[in-house]
Amino acid sequence: MVSLELPSAVMAFNQKPVRAVLLDISGVLKNCVDGKDVAIKGSVDAVNRLKASGMPVRFCTNETTTTRSALVKKLQAIGFKVEEDEVFPPAPATCLILKQRGLRPHLLIHPALEPDFKGMEQKDPNCVVIGDAQESFSYQNMNAAFQTLIALDKPVLISMGQGKYYSEDNKLVLDVGAYKAALEYACGIQAEVVGKPSQAFFLSVLSSMNAKPEETVMVGDDIESDVGGAQKCGMRGVLVRTGKYRPSDEQHPKVKPDSIVDNLAQAVDILLKTK
Missing domain, CATH: 3.40.50.1000 (HAD superfamily/HAD-like)
Incomplete structure (x- = not known):
């Protein structure tokens, strides 16, 4: 080293x-302090x-608690000269994969990220997509994702990142990787990681x-x-x-x-x- x-x-x-x-981005360019980007x-x-x-x-970045456009605006607001085509989060790449493979996702994501999946067919889902859903990682929502996966002949779980934790307000908080691991364990599958x-x-x-x-x-x-x-x-x-x-x-x-x-x-x- x-x-x-x-x-x-x-x-x-x-x-x-x-x-x-x-x-x-998070932890390198900025931190979240008292709910605000600094x-x-x-x-x-x-x-x-x-x-x-x-x-x-x-x-x-593996940022999945907001859309790419909103993330860029937040960075610009705190002084960074950043353009949208310079920022690579997992959501746009995930949408492209879903379209290419004809996948209809059951989404377990942060509400603020939902606009990035607008127009994506979600009826009769044949896969599950998870991101950093934060408070939306409730038992009810995790169980719904599990039930979707376990009912499929060939379950597909796509995880936007696999981080264990990140820093927020000077505290370490659970990231999407912990929830990905729970679904993998319960369903006996391995997730595809985007990000x-x-x-x-x-x-x-x-x-x-x-x-x-x-x-x-x-x-x-x-x-x-x-x-x-x-x-x-x-x-x-x-x-x-x-x-x-x-x-x-x-x-x-x-x-x-x-x-x-x-x-x-x-x-x-x-x-x-x-x-």
Whole structure:
């Protein structure tokens, strides 16, 4: 594992040229404090400096508690210069998969995300789609999803991400992965994951900017989905000590970050010095 010492971190970026950057959003760009989005110190300027350098940047998120357009507006409201075609959440990719495969979803998602699935045929469902439904993860709603799956000859469960938890109001809260695991266990199936750490999801983001994995760095606060997922795809994974980060992440038994930095601002400092 690369330490936080600046020379070692620089070595991680110097392994190969960096020609593109993927950034997580929650925990890297912003935090939720008292129910409001707040930019992490230095992150707005860091994004501006990256873009000014000519470096292609995409925002790769597992955010499923709001639509992509609403998410972009929230980011813009707290100072980020971000366009909708630069932001890649799981919902649009999930809708495309549903249409391509003729799937009719039973949705267990946050109410604010429902507009992204508008027009999707949902009668007589032949699959279940789950996202971070938060309070909607009630026993009644989980049981309805279970009953839909168990009644199918070939049950299909699509999970928009598989995170275990995330940080909200300086507390760790359960993420969609915990509920995905419950449905998998109850039905004896394995979910299809759309979003990080899915390799197909990462590759679709890279394709949008004609970037090669070996020349791309992913910066995130999730040791498994962000860092581990990126590394399995051939990218370098940088862990920030913000958001959901915990000191124990640095001793993860399977994932060793290419670099660990205090925050996005430090990552960009190093990246631009070694560009």
